[in-house]
Every structure is written in C-alpha cells, then in structure tokens.
Amino acid sequence: MKITKIQENLLSLQRSIDSGTAEQREAVRNIIEAVRKDGDTALKKLTEKFDGAVLDSLLVSPEEIEEAYSLLQPDLLETIREAAQNIRDFHSRQKRESWYYERPDGTMLGQKVTPLDSVGVYVPGGTAAYPSSVLMNVIPAQTAGVERIVIVSPPDSNGKLPAGVLAAAAELGITEIYKVGGAQAVAALAYGTASIKKTDKIMGPGNIYVALAKREVFGTVDIDMIAGPSEIVVLADETAFPNEAAADLLSQAEHDANSSSILVTPSLELAEKVRDEVLRQLETLPRKEIAQKSIENHGHIYVAETFEKCIEVVNVLAPEHLEILADNPEGWLDAIKHAGAIFLGRYSSEPVGDYFAGPNHVLPTNGTARFSSPLTVDDFMKKSSVISYSRQALENNGAKIAAFARLEGLEAHARAIEERLKEGGK
Template sequence: MKITRITDKKVSLRRTIEAGTEEQRKIVQSIISTVREKGDAALFSYTETFDKVSLSSLKVTEDEFSAAYKELDNEMIEIIREAAANIRSFHEKQKRESWISYNDEGTMLGQKITALDAVGVYVPGGTAAYPSSVLMNVIPAQVAGVKRIVITSPPNGQGTLPAGVLVAANELGIAEIYKVGGAQAIAALAYGTESIEPVDKIMGPGNIFVALAKREVFGMVAIDMIAGPSEIVVLSDETARANEIAADLLSQAEHDKNSSSILVTTSMKQAEEVKAEVEKQVAVLPRVEIAKASIEAFGHIYVADDLETAIAVVNELAPEHLEVLTENPLALLNEIKHAGAIFLGRYSSEPIGDYFAGPNHVLPTNGTARFSSPLNVDDFVKKSSIISYSEKAFQNNYAKITKLARLEGLEAHARALEERLK
C-alpha cells in the first residue's frame, strides 16, 4: 500500500464504474429479446449454456427446502433467525404513515403511502452463498408491505441453490424462488414468462451482465442501483491498533480485485505499521490473489496533519463503509457528512454491519454517498399526493391559478377552472 502525506484535502476514490463493452451490451440485449419472445424455453436453454446444468423445473421445490435444512446445522439456522430479527427491528423504525392535513378554508392535502405490488430480488450464485443478500433485500420489502417477493438465483452444477440461501428465504416465508441467473433472470423479472410473473422493481447485486440487464430494463421496471465495487475507509488516530485496522481493510479487499481499502490517519507511525500488517495478513488469506490485487490497485494510506483535515478527506471520499477508530469517535459523528454506513469504535468492525447488526448492507458506492442512502423501507413504497379543494378555497385562489396558467401559455388549464364559475 502506498503512503501519502496530504494537506490539501483533495482526494477521490471515485472510479469509473464498469459500463461493459459493446459486445457485452449486445449479448445482454439479445438475451432479453429472446426471453421476451420464448419465455421459459429461453430460461432453460440459457441455464444449460451458462450454468452447465439441465433443469426440468425452474421453481424451487419443498423437497429442496427440506434438504437445505438438513444441510445446515441448528446453530447456523438460529444465527440466520437472529440476524433476520435484528434487521427487521431496525427497518421497522423506518416505516412511514400516510397523512392528511386541513386548513381553515376546508382544503384537504395529504400523502398516501402505498407498498409496491411485487419485487424481484436477484441473489448472486457461483461458488459463494449469500443468505445475507436474501435478508437485506427481502426484509425491508416485507416491512414496507410488499405482498409478492420473488427471488431468482443461478443454480449450481447439481441444479440446486445454496442451503444458506434457501433457509434464509424460507425463514422469511418466501416460497417463490426460481433457479435462474444472469441477464435472463432480469429479463424474466421485468417482462415475465410462463412460470415467472413480472415484478415492479428489481433489487440485488450481480455480475456485469446482470448490471447491464438492469440498465436495459430500467423504465419498464424500477431498479435499486448499479453498484460499483465495495469500499472501506478507516479514519483513525494514534489510539487505534494497526493489526485491527489491517484486518478491517482486508475484509473488503477480499470481495473483489476492484474493491477499495483506504486508511486516513493522523499518525505516520501507525500508517507504516498498518502497511506492514496488511502485507503480513494478506499472505495467509484463502482469497489471497483477489485481496492482493485489490490492495495493490486500490489500497492506499493517507496521513493527515490533524483530524480536521482527515475528516475533510473522508467527506471527499464519500465511502460506502466508514470506520471511525479514534479516541472519541462519537464526537466526530456530526462532522461526517458523506458515508453509506458509519461504524463507530473498535468493536464496530464492518462485517458486523454486513451480517448481523440490523442496518442494511446495500449501500451507495463510488462516491454516490454524497447524494444516496442505504437500501431502506422507502425503496419499496411509492407516494401519492392527495388534493381536495373546498369551494371556498377554489373561489379564493382560482384567479391566481389561471394567471399562472396563462403566464405559461396554457389556456386550457385556465379555462378548466373558469368553467366551474359558470
């Protein structure tokens, strides 16, 4: 990791989010078109081509759910249940209610909150299992009141899904799970097939083909975001421990070779110790090649002259995850403007938020924490305005409104009000 002393506060971790090649975009467009035309037949064909497995049915069966419970031990099942309870408790506090207000003229104004009818959750597959993706995407939708939640995920070589994913889904009461991945899954969720009815919004991470497919169907359905590689920034002073900082930086580096791990510290001594610790710890990680590539390409240590400068740098970075490992982290909270999730203190290591604490781990990346928020209950509802004017309010205000309409050259708008005077 490179160590840089900074004084000007101008640092950026914004990287160009991979937009895909023209060839990849054409492949995705072809897949979407084929799924729209051929439905389930296309899904079976693409699953055989890309996932190397021939399926007789797309939907997960009761037998597969039962087998998943036998594969996981009781302790792990209880941990999933406890994590789900923590996540649900946190998101329950985000719920909004519809409201109505009245004024002296008898006008009624308000806002109606309505949950989306149907949401699709894409859960990545491959060699890893992601029960946490199930919990983090499904639970806020349930809290919001979404009635139909569908999960799609690519099958493994045996034609099944990971036990952790199935158990997490079953614990949440999700029975509609389909063994289909990639751009073809996104197309099915957006446009529907014989087996899969379309949804209103598609959530969840995926590879470049999934990301491109979400971009293609946006407008037909809503999507959550096009997320970039994972990021962590650690803000520390001399009181933090180098070995713990290094371990936290590597917790993100092992995600992806394009992940970013950055330390902003006020101590040059600590910077050098962390650099040595990272080199030591990365060598013994199971995913050493990925983590090492990430650290070499996007790992960095910045040394600031004081905490004020360090905090300014953090706000410029606007990271997905921010750990504050200083003598009094809570005292700095109000100074931090831009971060997806803020972890305060030594015992609030980033993986706690990934899995268990309760706040959502779907976070804005690539500097978008400047204007974006973590996935939350509001992402699964829509708002309708309510307007009910009384006759008195109409008489008091129609002339003002007609003048505004005519100022904009919209005569029919003005006459729509004047007709009510006849």
C-alpha cells in the first residue's frame, strides 16, 4: 500500500463510478432481450452457459431446503437466527405509519403509507456465499409488509445454491427461490417469465453485469441502488492498534479485487506500521489472491497534518463503511457528513455490522453516501398523498387556485375549480 501525504486537491481522491464497457452494456441488453423473448428457455440456456448448470426446474425444491439444513452446523443455524432477530429489532423501529390531520374548515389531509406488493432479492454467488444478504434484504421487506418476496441466486455447476443461503431464506419463511443469476435473473424479475412472475422492485448487490442490468430495467421496475465494489475507510489516530486496523482493511479487500481499502491518519508512524501489517496478514489469508489485487490496485494510506484534515478527507471520500479508531471516537461523530455506516471504537469492527449488530449492511458505494442512505424499511414502502377538500375550503380558496392555473396557461384546470363554485352548484 502506498503512503501518500494529502495535498490540497481533495476532490482527486474521489472514486469514479464504473459504468461498464460498451461491450458489457451491449451484452446485458442482449441478455435482457433474450429473456423477454424466450422466457424460461433463455434462463436455462444462459444458466448453463454462465454457471455450467443444466436445470430441469429453476425453482428450489423443498428437498433442497431440507438438504441445506442437514449440511449446516446447528451452532451456525442458531447464529443466523440470532442475527435475524437483531436485524428485525433494529428495522422494526424504522416503520412509518399513515397519518392524517384536519383543518378548521373541514379539509382533511394526510399521507397513506403502503407496502410494495412484490420484491425480488438478488443474492450474489460466485466466489462466496452470502446468507447475510438474504437477512439484510428480506427482513426490512417483511417489516414493511411486502406480501411476495422472491430470491434469485446463481447456482454452482451442480445446480445447487449454498446451504447457508437456503437456510437463511427458509428461516424467514421464503420459499420462492430460483436458481438463476446474472443479468438474466434481473430481466426475469423485471419482465416475468412462465416460472418467475415479475416484481415491482429489485434489491441486492451483484457483479458489473447485475449492476448494468438493474440500471437498464429501472423505470420498468424500481431498484435499490447501483452498488459498486465494497469499500472501507479507517480513520485512525496514534492510539489505534496497527494489527486491528490492518485486519479491518483486509476485511473488505477479500470481497473483490475491485474493493477499496483506505487508511486515513495524521500519524506517519501508524501509517507505516499498518502498511507492514497488511502485507504480513495477507500471507495467510485463504482469499489472498483476491485481497492482494484489491490492496495493490485500490488500497491507499493517506497521511494528513491534523485529525481535522483527516475528517475533510473522509467527507470527500464519502465511504460505504467508516471506522473511527481514535481516542474518544464519539466526539468526532458530528463532524462526519458523508458515510454509509459509521463504526465507533476498536470493538466496532466492520464485520459486526455486516452480520450481527442489526443495522443494514446494504450501503451506498462509490461516494454516493454524499446523497443516499443505507437500505431501510422505507425502501419497501410507497406513500400516497390524501386530500379531502371541504366545500368551505374550496369557496375560500377556489379563486386563488383558478388564478394560479391561468398563470400557467391551463384554462381547463381553472374551469374544473370554477364549475364547482357556480351558483346553485351541488
């Protein structure tokens, strides 16, 4: 990891958003069109092509779920249940209710809050299994009251999904689980096939093809976000333990070769020790090859003159995950303007939030924490404005409304009000 002393041009630190190559975008459009045209047939052909699995049925069977339970250690199953309870407890506090109020003239106004009818959850496959993605996407949807929740995930070459993913889904009562991934799964959720009915919103992270497919179908359905590679910023002063900071940086580097791991500190001594620790710990990581590429390509150590200057750097980076490993970390919380999740102190390592604490681990990436938020129950609900105007209110305000309409050149709008105000009107 290169150690860089911070210069004045902080904006140069921002990470660019990967919008894919022209070839990738064209491939995604072709996949989507194939699924729209040929439905399940296209899904099976594409699953064989990309995942090496020949499937008779896309739907996970009850027998496969039973098998998953038999493969999972009882203590791991209990951990999944406890994590689910923590996540449910946190998200239950986010739920909004409809509200209404009346004015003295008899007008009733309000907001009706309604859960979405259906949601599709994409659970990544490939180099790792992600039962935590099941919990983090499904539980807030259930808390919101979504009736139909569908899971899609790419199978291995034997046509199987990871036992942890299936068990986590079953623990939450989800039985509509399909063995299909990639852009083809996104297309199925957006447009529907004979086996997979379309959904209203698509959630969950994936590779660049999944991200591009979500962008392509947005508007036909809603999506949560265009998720980029995982990222962490560790903001540390001289009190931080180098081995712990290094371990936290590597916790994101092992996700993906494009993941970003950054240390920001005013201490050159700490910077050098963390750099050395990262290289030492890399040697024994099972996912060393992935983590090493991530550290080489996207790992950085920035040294600033003061801790206050370090915070400026953090707010420019607007990271997905931010750890504050410093004396009195709570005292710096108000100074942080942009971060998806903030972890305070040495015992709040990022994996605590990934798996167990309760807040959602679906977070804005690529600096989008400047204007967006973690996944919440609100993302699975929609709101309708409610207006019930009284006769008295229309008489009091009708002329003003008609005048406003004519100001915009919309005569029919004005007449729609005035028809109700004519003498003898009922």
